[in-house]
Amino acid sequence: MRNISLLFRSVVKSLILVSVLSIAAVSARAQDVKEGASLFKQKCVSCHAPNMTSASVGPALKDVTKRHDEEWLLKWIRNSQALVQSGDEQAVALFEGHNNVVMTAFPELTDDNIKNILAYIDEASEAPAGGGDDGTGDGAAAASDDVTNFMLYGLIAVIVIAFVVIVVLNRVIRTLERIILNKNVIIEEEEETEGEGKNYLEAIKKLAKNKKLVFFFVLGLVVFLGSVGWKTMWNVGVHEGYQPVQPIKFSHQLHAGVNQIECQYCHSGAFKSKNASIPSANVCMNCHKFVTASDKYNGETSPEIQKIYNALDWDPATQEYGQNQRPIQWVRIHNLPDFAYFNHSQHVTVAGIECQQCHGPIETMEEVYQYSPLTMKWCVNCHRETEVNHKDNAYYDQLIAAHEQLKEGDKITAASLGGLECGKCHY
Structure with a gap:
């Protein structure tokens, strides 16, 4: 029996070590892919399609790590022209x-x-076609994050259950050891005890009376459920990656990318209004009275x-x-809650912000999706930076002048800060 106890403890130690290493590996992998996704958006998405x-502008990146050696990719991504000028055959051929x-x-x-970027490309390349689709990329990243989080939470749940089972079995073994030592009872391996089920129940009852063990178990359960609940509630109303099917397959990649039509030609409200506006069909007809794409459909007008x-x-x-x-009946994609006020003209005309800063690489999207989370945290971070x-x-000249007045000790009235503007009260 003592040998069984030693063997059991050895197995327990091994299980704990494997569990810790597994969590560390999954967490490290998740961090690598997440950082790679962030860097890909910053550095690569302007030239490479996010769906891989x-x-x-650049080639499709699916299976790029299988086509090229990692060391070569490190040199190519860091400075492709230096590699081309060195006479590298792969670099010259690709260029x-x-x-x-x-x-x-x-x-x-x-x-x-x-x-990390290459790790993200591999993850996005392996994402199912329905999850990320053509021209998304956040779909693939979201799918990757979901799978990684599921693996992590699943592993934690298994470890918690295994821990409880291990503690119970350990107490049972110790109880049996004490019985054998105190009463000198020899138990044959093939003998079945009638009170086995009762012993397990008694062991569980004893564990339930251990206040320290119960406290730490409940604390761990509360922390785990709280973290899961917090993350779930935090994402309520966040529709990042939302990509509905529209009644007409309008390709921004073709219109804004290939044909380079200015965004505000269609979304004319962006520079003078709170709303960017969805163009009426007569705007489409400015071109499509004449452009029918019939050369691609055997002389017939394009179905779209x-x-x-x-x-x-x-x-x-x-x-x-x-x-x-x-x-x-277009399907709205970017939909802020009613209590949030956002003015397109303030950002586009006054601040001079490009559409891509919020809407992502719209000129590469075959089907539009919500690129940014549009959360308060996301907006506040942008305002801070x-x-x-x-x-x-x-x-701003008025504000600077008012600041100078304050420095000189003069008084500042509400009128000096725009308090007489009608819109301050009559909004």
């Missing part, structure tokens, strides 16, 4: 095979940074363009509109 399967487009050098990236004609009851033959017009351009702005 489509070519953009010439993509119309001699120069890839941006990233000398600031460490080897670990680049390896035909949907515009149907909505407007437009007859291409007579070039006239009918009476049976109906609105196109973005410098205000106060030059040639009468409003």
Whole structure:
């Protein structure tokens, strides 16, 4: 029996060691991929499609680690032109095979940074087609994060259950050892005791009376459930990665990317209004009276363009509109809660912020998805980091003048800070 006890303790130690190492490995892997996803968005997404399967300015990155050696990729990503000029055959072939487009050098990236990016590319490449889709990328990252979190929580749950079982079995073994030593009872291995079930129940009751053990078990359970609940509640109303199917397959990659149509040509409200506005179908018809993409459909109008004609009851033959017009029911993607106020013109016109800063690489999206979380934390961080351009702005000139008055000891009234503006009260 003593040998069994020693063997049991050895197994317990091994199990604990394996569990700790497993958690460390999963956590490290999750951190690597998460950092890689962040770096990919900052450095790579302007030229490479986030879904890893489509070519953009640069080539598709799916299975890039299988096509090239890691050491070579480290050199190529850090400074591709240096590698090309050195005469490296792979580098020269890749450079010439993509119309001699120069890839941006990233000398600031460490080897670990680049390896994390490659780890994220591998994860995104393995994501199922339905999860991230063409042109998302956050879909793949979200899927990767979900799987990693599921593995981590699952492993923690298994460890907690295993710990309880181990403690119970350990107490049972000690109880049996004491019985054998005190009463000198010899138990044959093949003998079955009738009170085995009762002993387990008594052992559990004894454990329940151990206040310290119960306290730490309940504390651990509360911490675990609290962390899971906190993360779940924190993500309520956050729709990052949301990618609905629209009634018309409008490709931003084609219009904003290939054809380079200015965003505000369609979303004209962005520079003068709170809302960016969804363009009415007559804006589409400025081009699609003439552009039908019939060369790709054997002389027939593209099915997607035909949907515009149907909505407007437009007859291409007579070039006239009918009476049976109906609105196109676009599905809204970016939807702030009612208590949050956001003004597009304040950001686009006054601050000069590019659309991509909030909406991501819209010019590469075949189907639009919500790129940013649009949470208060995300907005506040941007406001903390973005410098205000106060030059040639009468409003900030007024504030600076008021500040100088304060320094000289003069009084400042509400009127000096825009208190007479109608909109301050009549909003």
